[in-house]
Amino acid sequence: MEPIETTNYMFAGYAVIFGVMLVYLVSLFVRWRKLKQDVQILQELEEKEP
């Protein structure tokens, strides 16, 4: 018996798996960069205070 043609579903499945993982990685990176900027700004403010 020939297997049914399900290649498109496989691609869709892996597009979701890789896509969501990539989005999460990017979100970690973006949040990290933003927090680093916040730390820098807050430290500068702290230094300026008398």
Next chain:
Amino acid sequence: MNPKPRLLQVLDVVTAVLFVVAVGMVFFYAPMERTMGQVQRVFYFHVATAWVGMLGFLVAAITGILYLVRKERRWDTAGLAAIEISLVFFFIAIVSGSIWARPTWGTWWTWDPRLTTATIVELVYAAYMLLRAGIEDPDRRARFGAVYAILGFLSVPLTFISIRLLRTIHPVVIGGGSSAAEGDFSMTPKMLQTFMFSLLVFSFIFADLLWHRLRLGQLADKVEQLRLKTIH
């Protein structure tokens, strides 16, 4: 914030290499299943992402207990990190399972015990994120998070055993499943190796992401402290 530890750098590289190998095994090493065809390859990462989900929820329950016992803020940060990662991976497992189900079961979704309990787990932890975001006092937030993570974890074993105890169309990979299961298949040695390797690789991915997310949490704590200092 300390620079990225050497061990984390090594873990990043090892995890990335292992992930590439796992992808290679899924597409080029594991044979095509003779009934379902190519879509069966979704199974390897579908189960592995569900595994990461359950692992993270377990870690969060353990860190919840540790927070209640020791009252140390780091356990709250760890619990939040574990739950965030698990939510993402459990979501992947649910959606990839739905894509696999379409050609195998003839439907994207059915309120089968496994699918229903998995959805409940995802919603329970999504509620955790929303509810804790609404609490301003850090100590109250941490206490709430710890208790919620412990109680919320009760939903996880329910999902795991649902396909072993109840009549379900969801296949059982390890152990005997329901006679009503559809899309069941016997794993060849190459399939089994790919499956076990995928579980191992996703455990590395979880550890690596957890470490990164912990560092992010620590940095967020630092920002919060600096803000408080600036205000007062």
